[in-house]
Amino acid sequence: MHDAREVVVLRYGHRPGRDDRMTTHVGLTARALGADRVIFPDNAGQSAETVRDITDRFGGPFAVELREDQKAIVRDFEGIVVHLTMYGERVQDVEEEVREAVGLDGSDGTDGEASTPRDLLVVVGGEKVPWALYERADFNVGVTNQPHSEVAGLAVFLDRLFEGAELDREWENADRRVLPEATGKTVVDAGEEVAGDDDAGTGDDPAPADRD
Numbered sequence: 001m002h003d004a005r006e007v008v009v010l011r012y013g014h015r016p017g018r019d020d021r022m023t024t025h026v027g028l029t030a031r032a033l034g035a036d037r038v039i040f041p042d043n044a045g046q047s048a049e050t051v052r053d054i055t056d057r058f059g060g061p062f063a064v065e066l067r068e069d070q071k072a073i074v075r076d077f078e079g080i081v082v083h084l085t086m087y088g089e090r091v092q093d094v095e096e097e098v099r100e101a102v103g104l105d106g107s108d109g110t111d112g113e114a115s116t117p118r119d120l121l122v123v124v125g126g127e128k129v130p131w132a133l134y135e136r137a138d139f140n141v142g143v144t145n146q147p148h149s150e151v152a153g154l155a156v157f158l159d160r161l162f163e164g165a166e167l168d169r170e171w172e173n174a175d176r177r178v179l180p181e182a183t184g185k186t187v188v189d190a191g192e193e194v195a196g197d198d199d200a201g202t203g204d205d206p207a208p209a210d211r212d
């Protein structure tokens with residue numbers, strides 16, 4: 001979806017047990033909302049397995065990495081670093097500047113030529129993050145200046161970054177897909193043609209491959 005540019009989400013810090021669900025949801029949200037890759041701390045193996053399993057079943061491309069060297073990843077990243085924090089500049093004030101910095105501006109043809117594509121690292125914390133991260137970040141960004149969650153902050157930031165385009169992304173190598181419908185929970189084999197597919201809920205029963 002991003003051509004030459006990679007959007008990477010870094011989950012900074014993980015407390016096994018306490019953070020398991022949150023870390024998993026950071027990965028699932030990164031995948032669902034247009035990032036290309038997530039990096040978890042190396043003690044978050046269970047979360048990595050869950051996100052990989054979802055990618056295997058519901059499609060990608062999306063990569064999950066476990067790394068020990070969180071500080072070095074941020075320090076050495078060759079691209080733009082966004083740190084999501086309640087203390088940061090308001091997302092609505094800086095989103096355009098971030099898009100320009102990574103070359104996502106002008107993609108709709110209305111702003112002229114897009115800037116050169118650059119990779120983007122989006123960092124979300126768990127417990128307290130080191131001050132060096134605030135200093136290294138090209139942008140410290142607040143999704144409101146109220147305390148909430150890394151999952152919520154990430155979701156809003158990615159949607160703002162991509163201006164909603166991520167909602168229409170196509171998934172590759174999926175085993176299954178959900179049929180969007182007004183009422184119901186239908187999952188079919190990914191390659192399956194379904195009557196009334198463009199008009200969800202009005203076709204024949206698709207003999208679902210899976211229901212949860």
Ligand SMILES: C[S@@+](CC[C@H](N)C(=O)[O-])C[C@H]1O[C@@H](n2cnc3c(N)ncnc32)[C@H](O)[C@@H]1O
Nearest residue numbers: 084085086124125128142143146148149150153
């Ligand atoms: C539950 S908070 C913990 C914050 C921690 N007490 C601190 O002072 O850094 C976990 C993460 O959620 C994200 N977060 C929380 N509120 C946010 C906000 N308003 N805007 C952007 N990110 C936010 C940040 O990435 C933060 O590191």
